[in-house]
Amino acid sequence: MLRGLLTTPSKSACGLLDIESLDRAEIEAILERARYFQPAPGETYRRLETLRGKMIVNLFFEASTRTRVSFEIAERRLGADTVSIAAQTSSVSKGESLVDTLNTLVAMRPDAIVMRHSASGAPHFLARHLQIPIINAGDGTHEHPTQALLDARTILDRGKSLEGLRVAIIGDIAHSRVARSNVHLLSRFGADIVLCGPPSLVPRELENLAPGVRLAYDMKEALRNADVIMMLRVQLERQHEAPMSAGEYFRFYGLRLEHLALAKSDVIVMHPGPINRGRELSSDVADSQRSVILNQVENGVAVRMAVLERILP
């Protein structure tokens, strides 16, 4: 059973709030189990009965396509019943507080809640007040734990080891929950991580986020000998000031085909999506042999099945 944030004596002892509070063995167990769920080439995910009779509510207070659909497919492939709610159609738009909304849902006795929310720590806040497993599907600019797990599964599928792996994460690190979850996961396994982007989006304190992290403001330096390049979307919606112009950004921090020569010959290019072609990476990179963006999406289902199975015994 997964633990929540270790520092909180949470009433809901199980759930998945973030990567930072998971230990290495738990991460390994999920990644190994996810492999069992992966379909054989050309096949679909198997339909299982593991979670038969369980009711899972997917509560998305923020727009999402891939994560929400991925969770829904994972839940249904495991035999669970699911209800998905988007915030626009809920009572939140009538001014109901988050705690009241969740209490209302919990009164209908679901077995777990999968939640995405625009506020960092929203699932941690709820976990202190509710007795139900909460799976964090992305909280503000904090963490997106299942994304880091599916990224790790994708890297391992390419035959790479996480230990000593050279990973360049490039873009809007400050506002990226994907970056934080990946840093915690990769650091736990001894990867070398370079965080790179414009100075206003790569605050200096990030260097102390976890062991093995360093910062670079020059993309070429970040890419040198990289095994993995993770590109991030510029999250204009979370910035409090006028951003760097799109042209300037792409010129200095956009990934183009010629950059790949700086990295290792078997480098892979990852992106959590949605991608903005011509903004953070060029179209030819997104469609190149080195891109594993669709493998990430595919692994999302397997990894989420593994997480759900662990949380709902």
Added chain:
Amino acid sequence: MSALLIKGGRVIDPASGGDGIADVLIRDGRIESVGTGLQDDDAVVLDATGMIVAPGFIDMHVHLREPGFEHAETIRSGAEAAAAGGFTTICCMPNTSPVNDCATVTSYIVQRAREVAKVNVFPIGAITKGSLGEELAAVGSMHKAGIVAISDDGRPVMNARVMRRAMEAARALDLPVIDHCEDLNLSAGGDMHEGVQSVRLGLGGIPSASEDVIVARDLLLAELTGARYHVAHLSTSRSMAMVAFAKSKGLAVSCEVTPHHFAITDDELVTYDSNYKMKPPLRCQHDVDAVIEGIVSGMVDVIATDHAPHAGSDKMQEFERCPFGITGLETAIGLSLAELVHKGRIGLTRFVELFTTGPANVLKLDRGTLAPGAPGDVTIFDLDSKWTYDVQQSLSKSRNSPFSGRQFRGGPLATIVAGEIVWRRL
């Protein structure tokens, strides 16, 4: 009329330097005498053996929320919480609704306090109309109505020219200008101290520099105008260094710190508990060390709570949506004893000074002393009794304290205002 004789306590009076076992006799609301073996057949006797008897404690930074936000606190409830925290005098900030920016509001607060408050309440007036930072408030009229300082606490004046004019006006009236030092452009979007923890938690940061640049500006303006200037809830090492420098140059500068800024750091925020959200934010250990060093060295003049009650529903939200501020009246003495006295950092006379002569000197109040003829305000506390703070028992209308459940050694035992025992612990 009435008399109260406090017998056998250890009387500490920083104003006179006194520290020894003595009796304190209060008659008709004023200190009559302090000495050994005092007798008075008509007086009510309070046995203070084993306790510390000090001039009434003053909290010069409190939010009472009345008028306008009575669901969070009222003048009555705030005064009760103050009494339970050992305070005999509190000064209330002007960010009510309406803002205390004219004599009418000031008079309302003064009158209301006279009717319902167990402790002395002195209002602080706004610097600008509506605390909007543009036009000076009616400072002279408010002064006549009873304000003891001016401040746009919580909505600091960003325009340096307006601040200059405010200082000039305050100087003419011999009022101190209190500033909540925060550059609102630098702090915009921030919910906690900017540092490794804010980056880790994905919360917007409030850099130390947002406080420091305003302290620097204000000190230059204080020199330009000759005004008496007071830094509210100072929280950073650089601001402390600048205040020390200004003092060394002979400027009329003072500063206060809050118990939460020297008792805890931004490490507490990992739970996303909004009871750790306030402005200035909980800083890192480096800043906490500097604040404590300022207390030890004498650079800090005052401990104040910045008691900022918020209704439970306002604090039961996602962290970034919650308002800033925590309550503090009932835990100030306990926290200060724990962090400063029990850890051997300061002695008891210095401890009492930070709550009495310190604020009295900043505000030029005729209080904070046990000299004969002074108001009969006394705070009685001890150093040893074990107690646990339970916020559900708080006399404040709000419950937003991060210190509920904390165990304390020593705390307030009785609060005496003008010779009346307004609160005592069981």
